Amino acid sequence: xxxxxxxxxxASVVHGGGIxxxxxxxxxxxxxxxxxxxxxxxxxxxxxxxxxxxIDKFSxxxxxxxxxxxIKKSVNEGMVFAEATNLCRDLANExxxxxxxxxLSEVALNVGNSTGMEIGVIDKTxxxxxxxxxxxxxxxxxxxxxxxxxxxxxGDQANQENNIGxxxxxxxxxxxxxxxxxSLKMGDMKGDMAGAAAVIAAMKAISTxxxxxxxxxxxxxxxxxxxxxxxxxxxxxxxxxGTTIEIENTDAEGRLVLADAVTxxxxxxxxxxxxxATLTGAIAIxxxxxxxxxxxxxDELMNMVxxxxxxxxxxxxxxxxxxxxxxxxxxxxxxxxxxxxxLAGSITGAQFIGEFSxxxxxxxxxxxxxxxxxxxxxxxVKGATGITVRTLIQLAKGLSE
Ligand code: BES
Ligand code: MN
Ligand code: ZN
Numbered sequence: 001x002x003x004x005x006x007x008x009x010x011a012s013v014v015h016g017g018g019i020x021x022x023x024x025x026x027x028x029x030x031x032x033x034x035x036x037x038x039x040x041x042x043x044x045x046x047x048x049x050x051x052x053x054x055i056d057k058f059s060x061x062x063x064x065x066x067x068x069x070x071i072k073k074s075v076n077e078g079m080v081f082a083e084a085t086n087l088c089r090d091l092a093n094e095x096x097x098x099x100x101x102x103x104l105s106e107v108a109l110n111v112g113n114s115t116g117m118e119i120g121v122i123d124k125t126x127x128x129x130x131x132x133x134x135x136x137x138x139x140x141x142x143x144x145x146x147x148x149x150x151x152x153x154x155g156d157q158a159n160q161e162n163n164i165g166x167x168x169x170x171x172x173x174x175x176x177x178x179x180x181x182x183s184l185k186m187g188d189m190k191g192d193m194a195g196a197a198a199v200i201a202a203m204k205a206i207s208t209x210x211x212x213x214x215x216x217x218x219x220x221x222x223x224x225x226x227x228x229x230x231x232x233x234x235x236x237x238x239x240x241x242g243t244t245i246e247i248e249n250t251d252a253e254g255r256l257v258l259a260d261a262v263t264x265x266x267x268x269x270x271x272x273x274x275x276x277a278t279l280t281g282a283i284a285i286x287x288x289x290x291x292x293x294x295x296x297x298x299d300e301l302m303n304m305v306x307x308x309x310x311x312x313x314x315x316x317x318x319x320x321x322x323x324x325x326x327x328x329x330x331x332x333x334x335x336x337x338x339x340x341x342x343l344a345g346s347i348t349g350a351q352f353i354g355e356f357s358x359x360x361x362x363x364x365x366x367x368x369x370x371x372x373x374x375x376x377x378x379x380x381v382k383g384a385t386g387i388t389v390r391t392l393i394q395l396a397k398g399l400s401e
Contacts, residue, residue: 032078141230170196282345
């Protein structure tokens, strides 16, 4: 409620950390995150900025000198977590004409420059060499060329096995392709790269905190458009691992780009992966806009992801997968088709991605219903929420300790 008031300086005590009896550092971190997240604004394109809406200084005050060192550390960490979340929001709020796959790769390169992370960008020619037919198929209807962005935080060089891969769906605009979406709210599909934005932002924070773990971020960036060269329903594509897929609906494009991204992740020798994707409208029917849906093949990794979410205040609920659903996306002409019917749409979408991770421990987070907020509420501001950024950082932090 400090937003949009003509207030320039704010001071807060460490709420909860005194007679509240809570850990003062945790409270200071929560206040820091709450302030930075709640005061977020996306006004890059407003010629007239709303007046008196920017706070210059936010202070946290504490009288007990013995607590100051811990509090300072937590405030700094809170800033990294919250600023990464706001970076994710910025990227997902940018319109599709600006935030193209190429622009997304430029953002990743800039993050690499500022943190020292190694960034690689696989372009269309290299994708063809690698046989990424599913990712290329999605991108072929657009004049924007696809990019597979690879960000490497080498935090534990002596122990290469200590690693995790974070994979993001980066559809910079999802028109649906030839299976075109209805026009109502189609503009929201500029946010179909929220998973990619979460991964880029989390990678920035992981690198800034210099966590003792090797983390590779992989972003499958493409635009899904119905151009003259667009892929058609009925087409059959071949993925990097040789699997054939019948395209039943060109609007089920997320699982296609992720199929190749997951295969690529496996080729890098990662021993666990988490993907984040605005994958299905059906997740809103299952969980509303409160919980992120989590799917996976490994209870240990699932528990770590869910508890990381819980500890940062991002709600994640485990959902089932089962080979009893596999028939729903079997094809008569190819190995799979890219849709699984109306029933359990989020599960079949998730399982489709799981077909490519195979035995590799994997968790898929469906953020289609939670990546945008329709109103200001709590620390969320209307527009992109930055969901899963803090979960991913916390997950890497937990694994590094
Ligand atoms: N990007 C959409 C999912 C989505 C829907 C995200 C609403 C955010 C808000 C995804 O690519 C999509 O179109 N999914 C289809 C899958 C279907 C064709 C099997 C869907 O959910 O309808
Ligand atoms: Mn789609
Ligand atoms: Zn999509």
